Amino acid sequence: MKAIIFSAGKGERMRPLTLTTPKPLLVAGGKPLIVWHLERLAAAGFSEVVINTSWLGDQFEPALGNGDRWGLRLHFIDEGAVPLETGGGILNALPLLGDAPFLVINGDVWTDVDVATLPRQPKGDAHLVLVDNPVQHPRGDFILRADGTVSDEGNAPRLTYAGVGVFRPSILDGWRSVIGNTEGAAATPPQLGLAPLMRHAMANGRVTGQHHRGKWTDVGTPERLADLDATLR
Template identity: 85%
Template sequence: MKAMIFSAGKGERMRPLTLHTPKPLLVAGGKPLIVWHLERLAAAGIDEVVINTAWLGDQFAPALGDGARWGLRLHFIDEGAVPLETGGGILNALPILGDAPFLVINGDVWTDMEVARLPRTPAGDAHLVLVDNPAQHPRGDFILHDDGHVSDDGDSARLTYAGIGVYRPAILDGWRAVIGDTTGAGATPPQFSLVPLLRHAMAQGRVTGQHHRGRWTDVGTPERLAQLDAQLQSPHG
């Protein structure tokens, strides 16, 4: 199985820390956020990882090398000055990701979840990791039903998408019809979010999920990065 780590964002909410360092390379617990991911991916038996870059993207290869230190093969994809967003980023990386299901993880989250607990082959088009709603996102994103399916409709309590999921390339089938004439969709390469495609797949019952009740942090501000660093540096980890 291959994986992709989203690393192209500008990290505007993390400034001034991200004026000179891309967010996934910011350090928590003595190592860059992205290194935590690489270690967990390697431990789960994943051997190839795509890292898409844009803002300060030239820093990733010198910092991470070719991935050999973790037993990985890293592929860096420079998206240029304007990031392609999540959907466009995956579409642009498909020639490397291939035809089999692949794992996607946001480069700016931290979690203790074991990647090996994720299915290698989702039942539908996607399998998402959901977490309890953090203070900064109290309304959540999606509903996880008792049968394991995930939906966007209904009055049930919602959970927050953790930025971790297993996807089939088929999630992008017919993407133009789903996305419509949105800004960036007509660019070369296209720029668009994965969220409308996820909602489209949910409406067809083709998205499953699991609830991770362990530790998870969306490292979206300098304050949350400092809190995470303090937690990881403490004697209890």
Template identity: 60%
Template sequence: MKALIFAAGLGERMRPLTDHTPKPLLAVGGKPLIAWHLEKLAALGVSEVVVNTSWLADRFPEVLGDGSQWGLKLHYSYEGATPLETGGGMHHALPLLGDAPFIAVNGDIWTDFDFAGLPAEPAGSAHLVLVNNPVHNPHGDFALAGTGRVDSDGKAKFTFSGIGVYRARLLDTWREVIGGVAGTEAEPPRFKLAPLLRAAMALGEVSGTLHAGRWTDVGTPQRLKALDQELSRLR
């Protein structure tokens, strides 16, 4: 199984920390955020990981090398000076990911979620890991039914953790779903993944699970500092 780590963001809310270091390379608990993911993926048996890059792209191979220190083979999918968003980034990386289902993880989160809980073969086009809503996203993103089906709306909505398993077919209809939005006319195209997920949800093609453990979206210097202090205490 292969995996994609989204690491192309500009990290604007993290300035000045990200002036010279991409957000996924910022350290928490003694190692870069992205290294926590690489360790989990290697333990799961993932052999190849694609890291999409844009801002300070050269820093990734400088720090991570070819992935051999984790027993992985790393590929870098450079998107240019302007990141392609999640959908465009995934679309751009597909030639490196192949046709089989793959894991995708946001490079700027931390979690104790066990990746072994992810399905190797999602029933539909995608399987998402959801978490309880943090303070900065109180209304959540998607609803999770008792059957494991994920929908755009429902009585109880949870936050998307940034962890999922996807089939390449999710992107087959991106032009029909997103066509006309600024960025889609570019080459390579730039677009968000959420509209494609919502379209797939309407067809009953998205499943999910709720992770009730620890999870942090490292979106601000304050969250980064708090997470680093917490992890350092546990070492």
């Protein structure tokens, strides 16, 4: 299985830190956030990782090299001056990701989830890792039902999407009709989010999930980065 680490965002909430450093290369616990992911992927037996870049994207390859130090092969995809968003990033990377299911990780989270335990062949279009709702996101995102499916509808308590999941390329099937006639969808290459595609798949019963009760942090502000750094050190 291959993996893609989303690394193209501008990190505007992390400024001034991200004025000179892309968010996944910010350091916590003595190493860049993205290196924590690369180490876990290597330990889980992954061999190829796609890293999509945009904002300050020329810093990634000098910082990470070709992946040899972790026993990985890294592929860098420059999306240009405007990030393609998460769905567009996957669509743009499909020639490298191939036809098989792949792992998705947000470059701006830190977690101890064991990616080796995630299903290599999800039952539907996606299998999501969900976590308890953090203070900054108390309402959560999705409902994890007793049968293991994930839903966006209903009044049951919600969990937060961890930014980690296994996806099939089929998550993008019919994306134009799902996204609608937006300016981003008409761009070349298209700019589109992943969330609408996930909700569409959920409505068709094609998303499963699991509740990760371990450690997880959305490193979205300088304060959260400082807290994570102190914890890891």
